[in-house]
Amino acid sequence: MSDVRLQSVRKVYAGGVEAVKGVSLEIADGQFCVLVGPSGCGKSTLLRMVAGLETISGGTCSIGDREVNEIEPADRDIAMVFQNYALYPHMSVYDNMAYGLRNRGTPKDEIDRRVREAARILEVEPFLERKPRALSGGQRQRVAMGRAIVRKPKVFLFDEPLSNLDAKLRIQMRVEIKKLQRALGTTSIYVTHDQLEAMTLADQLVVMNKGQVEQAGAPITLYERPMTIFVAGFIGAPPMNLLDLPASGLPGLSLASPVSGPVTLGVRPEHLELSTEGGALAVEVQVTAVEAVGAESYIYGALGGQGPEIIVRIPGRDLPAIGASLRAIARSENLHFFSRETGIRLN
Amino acid sequence: MEKRVVFNGRLLPYLLLAPQLVITLVFFYWPAGQAVLQSFLVQDAFGLSTEFVWFENYQVLFSKPEYYKSMVTTAIFSSLVAFFSLSIALLLAVQADRHIKFAAGYKTLLIWPYAVAPAVAGVLWLFMFQPSLGLVSQAIRVAGFEWNPLLRQDHAMTLVVMSATWKQISYNFLFFLAGLQAIPKSVIEAAAIDGARPARRFWTIIFPLLSPTTFFLLVVNVVYVFFDTFGIIDAATQGGPAKGTETMVYKVYSDGRSGGDLGGSAAQSVVLMVIVIALTAIQFRYVERKVQY
Numbered sequence: 001m002s003d004v005r006l007q008s009v010r011k012v013y014a015g016g017v018e019a020v021k022g023v024s025l026e027i028a029d030g031q032f033c034v035l036v037g038p039s040g041c042g043k044s045t046l047l048r049m050v051a052g053l054e055t056i057s058g059g060t061c062s063i064g065d066r067e068v069n070e071i072e073p074a075d076r077d078i079a080m081v082f083q084n085y086a087l088y089p090h091m092s093v094y095d096n097m098a099y100g101l102r103n104r105g106t107p108k109d110e111i112d113r114r115v116r117e118a119a120r121i122l123e124v125e126p127f128l129e130r131k132p133r134a135l136s137g138g139q140r141q142r143v144a145m146g147r148a149i150v151r152k153p154k155v156f157l158f159d160e161p162l163s164n165l166d167a168k169l170r171i172q173m174r175v176e177i178k179k180l181q182r183a184l185g186t187t188s189i190y191v192t193h194d195q196l197e198a199m200t201l202a203d204q205l206v207v208m209n210k211g212q213v214e215q216a217g218a219p220i221t222l223y224e225r226p227m228t229i230f231v232a233g234f235i236g237a238p239p240m241n242l243l244d245l246p247a248s249g250l251p252g253l254s255l256a257s258p259v260s261g262p263v264t265l266g267v268r269p270e271h272l273e274l275s276t277e278g279g280a281l282a283v284e285v286q287v288t289a290v291e292a293v294g295a296e297s298y299i300y301g302a303l304g305g306q307g308p309e310i311i312v313r314i315p316g317r318d319l320p321a322i323g324a325s326l327r328a329i330a331r332s333e334n335l336h337f338f339s340r341e342t343g344i345r346l347n
Numbered sequence: 348m349e350k351r352v353v354f355n356g357r358l359l360p361y362l363l364l365a366p367q368l369v370i371t372l373v374f375f376y377w378p379a380g381q382a383v384l385q386s387f388l389v390q391d392a393f394g395l396s397t398e399f400v401w402f403e404n405y406q407v408l409f410s411k412p413e414y415y416k417s418m419v420t421t422a423i424f425s426s427l428v429a430f431f432s433l434s435i436a437l438l439l440a441v442q443a444d445r446h447i448k449f450a451a452g453y454k455t456l457l458i459w460p461y462a463v464a465p466a467v468a469g470v471l472w473l474f475m476f477q478p479s480l481g482l483v484s485q486a487i488r489v490a491g492f493e494w495n496p497l498l499r500q501d502h503a504m505t506l507v508v509m510s511a512t513w514k515q516i517s518y519n520f521l522f523f524l525a526g527l528q529a530i531p532k533s534v535i536e537a538a539a540i541d542g543a544r545p546a547r548r549f550w551t552i553i554f555p556l557l558s559p560t561t562f563f564l565l566v567v568n569v570v571y572v573f574f575d576t577f578g579i580i581d582a583a584t585q586g587g588p589a590k591g592t593e594t595m596v597y598k599v600y601s602d603g604r605s606g607g608d609l610g611g612s613a614a615q616s617v618v619l620m621v622i623v624i625a626l627t628a629i630q631f632r633y634v635e636r637k638v639q640y
């Protein structure tokens with residue numbers, strides 16, 4: 001068993017920055033866990049504490065049955081893929097992959113077998129004798145992956161491994177990482193700030209903010225039932241429309257069953273549709289901008305003519321004129337209500 | 348539009364280069380030419396007549412066992428100084444790289460010795476190790492060891508090696524520290540995760556990645572020992588006892604100045620020049636290939 005358990009893990013850097021403020025997580029054996037959050041929210045710090053590259057200021061981190069707080073990175077039986085790949089520049093691709101095995105005293109023929117196997121899976125066989133500087137970014141990325149898998153570690157750690165690749169290669173590698181992780185069944189923790197990467201890769205998606213976990217769960221759960229305003233605004237693109245409703249209501253907005261008190265109402269652009277009647281929620285918007293992105297289009301409008309901005313997604317490319325007034329509706333199961341003070345979900 | 352300044356005329360580049368060229372010509376090529384010329388001449392003992400003798404000075408030089416002895420002395424001296432100054436500097440740089448908190452003060456202290464003139468360094472160490480009065484000598488004697496660099500060649504060699512090493516450590520330290528800081532932290536972290544302990548990380552990752560710096564410093568240090576340590580030797584041992592610390596550059600001086608053999612001394616200078624040109628050429632070739640990985 002190689003599950004990873006974090007209990008109230010904290011990190012205070014020298015100088016007093018509290019980068020991680022009590023994070024508790026359970027990552028089951030073989031699970032793919034993705035950490036997302038805005039820049040500086042402590043994702044890398046958390047990952048590096050699991051790796052043993054940063055000391056843990058409070059709480060415990062266990063891998064399998066063992067608490068690893070005081071255990072050297074070398075003895076944690078983990079592998080990590082870095083954003084800049086961190087290949088050993090003076091070693092050939094073969095030696096880069098063999099290094100970890102040699103350090104552990106693996107027999108020579110076993111090393112050779114494993115390195116060639118990893119090279120075959122990752123399609124870097126033709127480059128085994130080359131130095132990293134003679135490889136493209138994508139090839140380096142594969143070698144970095146190869147270095148991680150040859151050791152058959154208990155846990156894979158990834159810190160934004162794809163962010164230096166171009167868009168097309170990113171998608172390709174994303175699919176490959178997922179396949180590889182499924183095939184090997186290795187528990188993985190993956191840091192990214194790419195939403196799409198997060199949604200597609202994760203078994204468990206963890207949204208972090210300011211050193212704390214906002215919500216953890218299956219990606220679809222986070223999408224359908226965000227438990228805080230932050231998660232609601234963070235997951236989904238274009239982002240959810242979030243409207244602060246005063247007790248007196250907003251001009252241009254009507255709810256079938258009115259809510260009491262100051263709340264924040266959330267509704268996703270894809271859950272709004274143009275219609276002249278009905279709807280648990282109905283909004284009147286004046287179009288300020290339109291965007292066609294192929295199969296669908298986005299309409300940007302001002303609520304009630306001059307209120308807050310609302311985004312509506314419509315299928316096709318049949319775009320309204322700028323300045324036109326439209327009516328959009330949403331069904332009640334697609335409405336999210338949050339407390340304005342605490343940011344916590346109400347419904 | 349990008350603004351560019353264009354200088355017309357051919358004169359300006361030459362004018363700008365002139366000061367550097369003049370200095371090089373007057374202070375390097377001219378004395379070098381003089382030395383080469385001098386090495387083909389023989390003067391009588393009173394400096395009254397001069398005769399052109401082609402390579403006779405060189406023949407005499409290479410037939411003298413003392414010359415080979417000074418070569419051996421130089422080889423021992425330079426390898427000891429290069430070895431100790433490089434390894435101690437590397438050790439200190441690794442420490443400074445790790446405990447970067449106090450690095451500023453630590454670095455400043457380590458750089459000071461470089462500002463000390465070689466002759467002063469020689470005198471300093473001579474004082475400390477002077478057999479009867481030197482502070483360190485007294486301590487050594489109390490410890491029951493008979494220390495006397497004025498009589499024993501190995502003690503004299505130890506003394507000059509120590510002072511030359513001490514002076515060169517600062518320079519090496521700075522380069523090593525810069526070299527260490529240029530190694531990406533993530534590469535070392537990757538090695539740690541890959542199961543390498545600190546000592547193994549040092550020998551398999553850090554040391555190979557520092558090798559361009561190390562090679563550069565090796566050449567610079569050898570050149571330093573060949574030439575710049577003259578002041579140290581002159582102040583501390585004057586090449587003695589019994590020529591035990593007479594390096595090639597010191598022999599140029601003692602043969603020419605005290606021995607009055609200007610032709611032989613000039614021939615020795617030319618040999619030294621050839622050596623330093625060869626070393627520099629090796630280094631340039633290497634630097635052109637930049638790094639070996």
Ligand SMILES: Nc1ncnc2c1ncn2[C@@H]1O[C@H](COP(=O)(O)OP(=O)(O)OP(=O)(O)O)[C@@H](O)[C@H]1O
Binds near residue numbers: 013017037038
């Ligand atoms: N070595 C350090 N010393 C002091 N503070 C640090 C150190 N490393 C990170 N921090 C601080 O800790 C906080 C979290 O940093 P971290 O690198 O974990 O963020 P991140 O979520 O990975 O961000 P990004 O998405 O930009 O990589 C930041 O405020 C950062 O400034």
Ligand SMILES: [Mg+2]
Binds near residue numbers: 043
């Ligand atoms: Mg980060």
